[in-house]
Amino acid sequence: MSGSPSEHAGAVGHHFAAFDRRDWHRPVDRGPLRFAVVGVGTFAKNRALPAISTVEQTETTVFVSNTVSESDPVAREYDIEAVVGYDEFHAGAATDDYDAVYVAAPNAFHREYAESAAKHGKHVLCEKPLATSVADARSMVDACEDAGVTLMTAYRLHVEPATRRTRELVQEGYIGRPVQVHSTFATKLLDGHDDDHWRLDPSIAGGGATIDLGVYPINAIRFLLDEDPVTVQGVTNAWGSAFDRVEEHAAFQLTFPSGVVASCSTTFDGQPDSHLQLVGTDGSISIDSPYGGDVPQEVTVECGDMRMEYTGAPVDDVCEEVAYFANHVLTGRRPGPDGRDGLTDLRVVEAVYDSAENGRRVELDADD
Structure with missing residues (x-):
């Protein structure tokens, strides 16, 4: 996006002026x-x-x-x-x-x-x-x-303000053409949980760090880019004695039709942290701690010599999710993160497991 640093700052500031606006809301005359x-x-x-x-x-x-x-x-x-x-x-x-x-x-x-x-x-x-x-x-x-x-x-990220404002900036070209995405999600699963926690049982959880934590960056990146990955390559491993049936750590790379490459890492046994950064030809946008239950609403936008940091008011993302769902049901609309959205993410998760097991890049076909 062309323009001076002050013009960039003004344009970005316009999106953050009503940071927590519910742009999805429609008037409701029935309920609850x-x-x-x-x-x-x-x-x-x-x-x-x-x-x-x-x-x-x-x-x-x-x-x-x-x-x-x-x-x-x-x-x-x-x-x-x-x-x-x-x-x-x-x-x-x-x-x-x-x-x-x-x-x-x-x-x-x-x-x-x-x-x-x-x-x-x-x-x-x-x-x-x-x-x-x-x-x-x-x-x-x-x-x-x-x-x-x-x-x-x-998927609470679909209605969480920092993510929605970031999507707007990406779609309107504030960082130019997106080329790379970097994301991490790390937690200490066994802090506060016993070794018999259901997330350590693949018959109940479906897997480990990939399916439990990996769906967060997978879905967030798909939402921000408004496209689905076409190839997946992944690695999983486990070192801790409690992780003898599910993977403890995972790293995977997604490529998209536009050429964007996303690199993601997740772990059940790492210093708690989450981060998401989109790098474009003209700038970058970073969201601090997007995946935890307490999202600080901190967004950093860099474009040339301009750097703008914004911290929004705290938002209960589960309240936003519930309000979004109810508003769409009561007004007869289909929500953004619908069942097919969750289905697509599981296709990516299964491709990560396939890639990790067979040591190859997996191509994703269009879903029916």
Whole structure:
């Protein structure tokens, strides 16, 4: 993008002037959207339930759990009168009491809960990864499409302000033509978790650092570039004794039709950190800590001699995600990160595993 440093700064500042604007919002004349939360575990208690309670157009009316009862403190806190077991949920219990489900159960169970919700005519907001395999994800997509219900993969980055403002800058050419992307996501899985944590069981998690953490940069980069990768090359390994069944570390490279190359690394045993940088022919954009639960909303834009740092107000990204989903359902629109979005990411994840196992670059065909 041509222009003086002051012109660049002014143009960038224009996008950040209303940093947290909900540009996806449409007026709603009905609601609230009533949720059945499937899997009342740590994430549901700490993030999903408070978010649903906070968003004006949503409320939780049903718990689906085999371990929580109506007398449980969390049920009393959210005034939940209908608590049904998993078998009861599949059989259609309490279907008059909810409009949509939030699937917050471990990965391997996403498919069965989403398909039962679709069978009962309920919309689905499903945590990521969408499933543990491409086959399961495709079955979920087909079930929801056949039932005419919304399926959204819970990619909070699609509605998180720093990511949305960065996408706008990329699309409008502020860094010229994107050429490279660099991203990392590292965490200490076993800090606070035992060696029997479900994420260490491939039959439940579907894999290790690639499928659990890798979907974050995969999806974020696809969203920012507005294109899907065509080749994948990856390496995985494990050193810790707890990681005898899933990979502890992963690194992979994605190439896109435009020629952009993205290099990503993830680890279950590294100094906690996340970072995303897009490098273009005329500048770069960096987002600090985009993938954690507490996003600082810090964006740095460099273009020639101009460097601009912006820190937005804190935003609860789960609240944004829930509000986005509800607004799209209540206004009859299809959300951006839908089921096919989650399906595409799993195709990339499986290609990383294929590449790591066979030591070759994997070409991705267009999905059906």
